[in-house]
Every structure is written in structure tokens, then in C-alpha cells.
Amino acid sequence: NGLRVLEGLAASGLRSVRFALEVPGLRSITANDFSAKAAALIARNAQHNGVTHLLQASQRDASMLMYEMRGKKDRLLCVTCTDMAVMAGNSGETCYSKYGSVSIKAKYCHEMALRIILHSLDQRAGVYQRYIHPLLCVSVDFYIRVFVRVHTGQAMVKNSASKQVLVYNCVGCGSFHFQRLGKRTTQGTHIKYSAATGPPVGAECEHCGHRHQLGGPIWGEALHDVSFVQKVLSAVSGNPSRFGTARRIEGMLSMVTEELEDVPLYYTVDNLSSTVHCSTPPLLQFRSALLHAGHRVSLSHACKNALKTDAPPRVLWDVMRCWEKSNPVKRDRLSESSPAHHILSTEPILQACFDVREDANPQSRRRHLTRFQENPEPFWGPKARANAGGGGISSDLEDRRKQGQNKRKNQITDATQLKSFPCKRFRKGKCTHGEKCCYSHDLQQTDKME
Ligand SMILES: [Zn+2]
Ligand SMILES: [Zn+2]
CATH class of the missing domain: 3.30.56.70 (N2,N2-dimethylguanosine tRNA methyltransferase, C-terminal domain)
Known part of the structure; x- marks a missing residue:
């Protein structure tokens, strides 16, 4: 029958147009935006790309539109979050009000952001006797994106509490520990649910004597369904010319399949x-x-x-x-x-x-896959918020940004140039920089080049 796609907050409809052009076998696409201007733009973009037979523009309240489809079972939910400042610990209290979870500032903040959104989705699904099954959750550039199946089943919903964890993060040394919100024990076919016991840490960190911050609750189960990711991976590598970003998809998904599934953060x-x-x-x-x-x-x-x-x-x-x-x-x-x-x-x-x-x-x-991509060009990524008066960024700020850009660019080219020279200290066995050393430690390679 083909899949049906709903894009709730479509803006220009760019993503829906790509679905229409690049995903074979779709039945229909609804690209919705509450703004009349945006909806008109979506219709125009559909026409311009010759996909009006597939793509319908819609000007509705997205939550009403989705609520009307609530009876449908076993759907794939794709959620993108771009408010990384909130999810990565800059304001834990705002994160709690939005997602029901306190974010903390830590090195693992990008994965924590994924687990915060999964916690939020699972909690809301539970209200309707549903539960989530994450297929793939990725942190990319400046945003995160999760792909989850939503299933119905009252028995499984009972497991939800034991899937969430609180995070104790030491402010001194950064050691972290988890506390499950609920306990689930099985005896044969019998499942018993009880309150969790804790805490997992003392009042002071056993390693450095400092105190702990409390974050979460976050999703404490696997982020990906590895068998699903492997299917996507083989589909992409089997037809690499189909997607412009195939190399990057391959690199990132390969890393995803290597991640320890049962170890959060x-x-x-x-x-x-x-x-x-x-x-x-x-x-x-x-x-x-x-x-x-x-x-x-x-x-x-x-x-x-x-x-x-x-x-x-x-x-x-x-x-x-x-x-x-x-x-x-x-x-x-x-x-x-x-x-x-x-x-x-x-x-x-x-x-x-x-x-x-x-x-x-x-x-x-x-295999030297493209695992992390450098910014492809200067000024790439989210820009400053548009000025309400319609004016551009002040030229003074623009100038300073340009200076900053060049500075970084020069540094990068310098460092990569250094990498083709052998490290003299490493040759004597004295280099302590390891992989971060700006000179090459692959002496055979550099000697050959010389
Ligand atoms: Zn500590
Ligand atoms: Zn070195």
C-alpha cells in the first residue's frame, strides 16, 4: 500500500519534497504548517518540484491533526530537536518543564539529550497505554533526531519506570552513576514490580570528595535497534549513489552499530x-x-x-x-x-x-569511514535569529565574525600541514601527546614521503 507521511511543522515543505522525490513507494505526504504563508509556500514548492500527486499542503494546528490520527497503530515517529542549549544543560529547569527531565552540563550532554527526548516520549506514550521502541537515535551537527516505533500494550507499559534512570554526576571529577526509577524482577513467567532502592552514591564522591548533581530521569535502555540499523546500512552501501550523503550515513551508522548498547553515556x-x-x-x-x-x-x-x-x-x-x-x-x-x-x-x-x-x-x-564531518563551509549552521526590524546583522558584528572564521580556518590548515611531518619526540619515544599530537606518529609513512 505504501507509507503515509505526516510532517507536522513543515515550514517551506523542503523535507516533504525530498521524501516525495527520494523515497520510492510512498502513498501520500501531508506537509502541514499553521502559518497561511507557509502552507501557500508548501503548495508552490510541491508544484515547482512536480510532486503534487503525492504531496498535500495543509494549514492546521499540528497537534489537532495528529490527535485525529491517534487511533492508528504501530507508527514510526521521527522527532527532531534543535533546542540543544536547553537539552545540553544550560537551563535544567527549562528542560524539566519541557521534557520532564533535568539536563546537566557534562561531556556526555549530546547523548543525554537523546535520552531526555526518549524519556519524554515514553512517558507521554504511557498515558495512552503505549510504549516506545527506539530504532535509531542520532546526534548530528547542531541537532538531535530520534526514530521510534510506538506500540500498544498495557503489560509492557508497566516496564516503563524500570527503564528510566536518574544520573548522579560528581561536580569534582565527573564520575557518574545511575539510579533506576523502578525495579522489575522476573521469576519464571511471573514479573514483580517494586520500588527501587538507593542511592548509588554517598553524600560525597568516593573518588574526589566532592558532591553530586542530580539529573534526569532519562531513558536508560538501548538507543538503537541494531538489526534495524544494519538493514539501513546495507541498503545504503548497496546503492551508494542514491543519497548525496551516503558516505557520511555509512560512517555514522557503522559507529552506531559498534556502540555498547547497554551502557548509557x-x-x-x-x-x-x-x-x-x-x-x-x-x-x-x-x-x-x-x-x-x-x-x-x-x-x-x-x-x-x-x-x-x-x-x-x-x-x-x-x-x-x-x-x-x-x-x-x-x-x-x-x-x-x-x-x-x-x-x-x-x-x-x-x-x-x-x-x-x-x-x-x-x-x-x-576503515577510515567519514565518522565526524567538519563544517563544509564558513558560516555553515544555524544563524542568529532574524532581526524583527528586518535589518541584517550589524556590520561590526559581521566583521568580527569574519575575523573569527579566518582565524579558525588558518589554524586548521596549519595543523593538517604539520601532520605530514614526523614527530621528533615520538621518534625518541618521548612524545606524550598521543593521537592529539599535531605531528605524525606514523613514521614509516612520513619517512616514505620524505
Ligand atoms: Zn568525584
Ligand atoms: Zn608526537
């Missing part, structure tokens, strides 16, 4: 090392150390230096302590109340091994 190696004021270990070595210690580890599509792992914070700090022994920090510069002082004055229990393991380097990285 992540640390970053830069943040761990800046907390103890020591040099940053190369990502590969750090990942290897966790694998040697018997833990699982993965990257995240949502952040370049992310470290997703089932290793508890205690193990992460032990690895950092071992790293610090060969890359010592000047102790007299550390204040006694600092997290670094607290962490480094404890002896590690674990003897970390930093020998690089083959499996520490994920497939998507080895």
Missing part, C-alpha cells in the same frame, strides 16, 4: 586527564588498558573522544593513576581540596597494561 579521555592534570593518554592505549582489565569499551557517534565502557569509575581512575606514574604530575601545584589531589593520593589497586590491542581499534576507525 560516556567519559572522554581529555576530561579524565584534565581532571588529574596529566597528559592525555592515546585513546587506543586507554581503550586497550580497559580491555586488558576485562571490561568492554566502545566509541560513541555523539562525541569524538568518547569512551563508553562498563568499567566502573574506580577502574577508570586506577588506569589514570597508572598512566600518571609514567607521566608524573607536579604534586606541589595541586591544591589539597582539588579532585586531582584526592585521586592521585590513592594507590591504584589495578595494574593497568597499556599495550595496544588489536580489538581496541574499532572497524569504523580502521
Whole structure:
């Protein structure tokens, strides 16, 4: 029969036109906007692109339109959120009023934003005896997008509380812990629901002595349905010329399939090392150390230096302590109340091994897929809000922006040029910058070029 598409807040109808032109086998598309001007524009764009047989413009209140379709079962809900400032922790109180979850400022804020919107969707679905099943949730550029199936079933709705978690985030060292909102235990076919017990942390952080912030509740289950993502992936790589962004889709979805499904949020190696004021270990070595210690580890599509792992914070700090022994920090510069002082004055229990393991380097990285895209051109991305008076951005501001743009551009070209020169310190075995070093550590390659 073909799929039917509803775009609730369509503006110019750009996305709906793309659906009509690029997705085969659709039955119909309704592109809706409350503004009369926008609805007229949608109709014109449909005509201009020759898709009026598929695309209907509509000028309704989107919530009424969707409410009228509430009886329909098993639909795919695609939600985009662009209010990243709110979802990434700039105003937790606003985030709570909008999404029923408190956001906190942390390195993992992009994944937390995905889990906040999923929490909100599942909570609202529950009111109608429905529950969500996320197929794919991605953080891209400056927005997030989630694809979820909505199913009906009173029995499954009872699981909802045990799928949500509160986040305790240490303000000193950034260690985080989870607290489920509900407890679900199974005995054979019998399922028992009870109140969760906690908290998972003491009044002070066991690693650094600081206090915890409370965030959430957020979705604590898997973000993706890996078998679904793999189907999309093989469809895209089987026909790479079909989408202009095929390379990027492939890179990002490959990373998504590698993410640890059952481990919410992540640390970053830069943040761990800046907390103890020591040099940053190369990502590969750090990942290897966790694998040697018997833990699982993965990257995240949502952040370049992310470290997703089932290793508890205690193990992460032990690895950092071992790293610090060969890359010592000047102790007299550390204040006694600092997290670094607290962490480094404890002896590690674990003897970390930093020998690089083959499996520490994920497939998507080895295959050099386009995993994170640089901004394609200057001034790309969201612009300043349009001026109510109709005037443009003041020329003074424009000038300053131009200066800023050039500055960054020059830096990037310089750094990439340096990368073709061998690192002299690395040759002597003394470079501590690891992957972040601006010179090349691939000596065979650079020697060949010379
Ligand atoms: Zn701490
Ligand atoms: Zn180096």
C-alpha cells in the first residue's frame, strides 16, 4: 500500500519534497504548517518540484491533526530537536518543564539529550497505554533526531519506570552513576514490580570528595535497534549513489552499530586527564588498558573522544593513576581540596597494561569511514535569529565574525600541514601527546614521503 507521511511543522515543505522525490513507494505526504504563508509556500514548492500527486499542503494546528490520527497503530515517529542549549544543560529547569527531565552540563550532554527526548516520549506514550521502541537515535551537527516505533500494550507499559534512570554526576571529577526509577524482577513467567532502592552514591564522591548533581530521569535502555540499523546500512552501501550523503550515513551508522548498547553515556579521555592534570593518554592505549582489565569499551557517534565502557569509575581512575606514574604530575601545584589531589593520593589497586590491542581499534576507525564531518563551509549552521526590524546583522558584528572564521580556518590548515611531518619526540619515544599530537606518529609513512 505504501507509507503515509505526516510532517507536522513543515515550514517551506523542503523535507516533504525530498521524501516525495527520494523515497520510492510512498502513498501520500501531508506537509502541514499553521502559518497561511507557509502552507501557500508548501503548495508552490510541491508544484515547482512536480510532486503534487503525492504531496498535500495543509494549514492546521499540528497537534489537532495528529490527535485525529491517534487511533492508528504501530507508527514510526521521527522527532527532531534543535533546542540543544536547553537539552545540553544550560537551563535544567527549562528542560524539566519541557521534557520532564533535568539536563546537566557534562561531556556526555549530546547523548543525554537523546535520552531526555526518549524519556519524554515514553512517558507521554504511557498515558495512552503505549510504549516506545527506539530504532535509531542520532546526534548530528547542531541537532538531535530520534526514530521510534510506538506500540500498544498495557503489560509492557508497566516496564516503563524500570527503564528510566536518574544520573548522579560528581561536580569534582565527573564520575557518574545511575539510579533506576523502578525495579522489575522476573521469576519464571511471573514479573514483580517494586520500588527501587538507593542511592548509588554517598553524600560525597568516593573518588574526589566532592558532591553530586542530580539529573534526569532519562531513558536508560538501548538507543538503537541494531538489526534495524544494519538493514539501513546495507541498503545504503548497496546503492551508494542514491543519497548525496551516503558516505557520511555509512560512517555514522557503522559507529552506531559498534556502540555498547547497554551502557548509557560516556567519559572522554581529555576530561579524565584534565581532571588529574596529566597528559592525555592515546585513546587506543586507554581503550586497550580497559580491555586488558576485562571490561568492554566502545566509541560513541555523539562525541569524538568518547569512551563508553562498563568499567566502573574506580577502574577508570586506577588506569589514570597508572598512566600518571609514567607521566608524573607536579604534586606541589595541586591544591589539597582539588579532585586531582584526592585521586592521585590513592594507590591504584589495578595494574593497568597499556599495550595496544588489536580489538581496541574499532572497524569504523580502521576503515577510515567519514565518522565526524567538519563544517563544509564558513558560516555553515544555524544563524542568529532574524532581526524583527528586518535589518541584517550589524556590520561590526559581521566583521568580527569574519575575523573569527579566518582565524579558525588558518589554524586548521596549519595543523593538517604539520601532520605530514614526523614527530621528533615520538621518534625518541618521548612524545606524550598521543593521537592529539599535531605531528605524525606514523613514521614509516612520513619517512616514505620524505
Ligand atoms: Zn568525584
Ligand atoms: Zn608526537
